[in-house]
Amino acid sequence: MTEARVSWTDVEHYLAHRLATSYRLSPTGAPLISYEVEDGRRLCLYVQLGATESPARPTHEQVRVDEVRRAGLRMARLTTPLHGVERDFHDLLNAVAERMLVGGRSFERALVETLDAWEALLRRRRGLDARARTGLLGELATLGSVARELGWEEALRSWRGPFGEEHDFGLRDLDAEVKTTSSEEPRHTVHGLGQLTPTGSRPLWLVSLGVTRAGSGGVTLAQYVEHTRKRIQREAPGAGRRFEQALERTGWEEDHPDDERWRTRRASLALLVTPSFPHLGTDNLPTGMRGRIHDVRYDIDLSGLSSTQNAPAPLTDIRLP
Known part of the structure; x- marks a missing residue:
């Protein structure tokens, strides 16, 4: 050929x-x-x-x-x-x-x-690189799941990652960090000591999503953005401005779409971050080191783990359309 x-x-x-x-x-x-x-x-x-x-x-x-x-x-x-x-x-x-x-x-x-x-x-060039695009897919999927349980206005108020908050979502009584990977294994990169450190007494949940290229099926990021936008316009039109502001802060640009199509690879995981959870953070570093270690980046492997029992409903069964 x-x-x-x-x-x-x-x-x-x-x-x-x-x-x-x-x-x-x-x-x-x-x-x-x-x-x-x-x-x-x-x-x-x-x-x-x-x-x-x-x-x-x-x-x-x-x-x-x-x-x-x-x-x-x-x-x-x-x-x-x-x-x-x-x-x-x-x-x-x-x-x-x-x-x-x-x-x-x-x-x-x-x-x-x-x-x-x-x-x-x-x-x-501005816009999103490959890792950021899959990350946005996962956050949109989580946003839709939260909206399914709590409504779009509450879901959009909880989507805090684009606005510089430590964690991606802050619900009324918990925080959630969303990690999305296109690799076969549930391995994720963690940026900084604060990303998997609970804030005060609020429980922190890690949501792990796996996506894979879908060939002629699936959904592109641009299609998913538009799908989410139309749902908000139909179900909570007053929340549309908040959605557009969050999108802009992620780096998403309408004139820089991509044509990769994605589908869900595996069932999502919702894991409560406890002292025994595999992570590095200010909550489990020796006291004398907390002010001396900066700019940490590491990978965690969640293979073989199952979702924590009684995980919050907004953080379960998260998938692409």
Whole structure:
């Protein structure tokens, strides 16, 4: 199969079903340029190297180029070690390939030009990165669950994360932190000592959500934003302004939507943060260290855990539409 560009819709299908595939981009008889979905997980671009050509050496740690042997050919393999950025990396691979196939650039020059162009764009660009987009999906899903139990006005008053509060949601008698991941395992990144530290005597709950790419089904973030907006307009029109203010503070912009489609991967978890819960916080650091440790970032693995018994109704059965 030979095409000038690979469609994200096709790639998303293979990623969603954990299938491998290969797209030859260069014409038959020309040096091989191939777009690959390896093991149904990793996106790569393979470029055949000339006899004296060396692979490009990017200075960006987020982009890797390795020299490999494949079917007897010397190939450069372009990959990224990052997870959760498949949609964006797909665009980068297509851009590099197009510079070679349409512009006649060498692999090294095509890669350098593409990275330089993206750097210039990102220095100006606003909006949400991949992690922030999935995070907003989870917060909107939680918002809808709270609204189901307490109504939209109360739900929107409780959505405090966008306004700089320590925790994402503050209900009448509890706080909740929402974590969303697109990985298979329920692993989440925690930012700071305060994120999983209860405030005063108020109980803190961690809501863990898992989402996965849905191929041709599911919902995009833009669709979910509009879905939520219409529900508010229909059921609590007076709360619409609060919703738009919160959206703006998350960094969401209507003119920067994405076309990734998502569905719920697994049942949500609602876990009460207790002294025995796996976390770092000012509540479980030795007293002498609390003023000396700053800017903590760590990952927690919730595999094998079940929701705490009698979890609050607004924090249970949270899912995408």
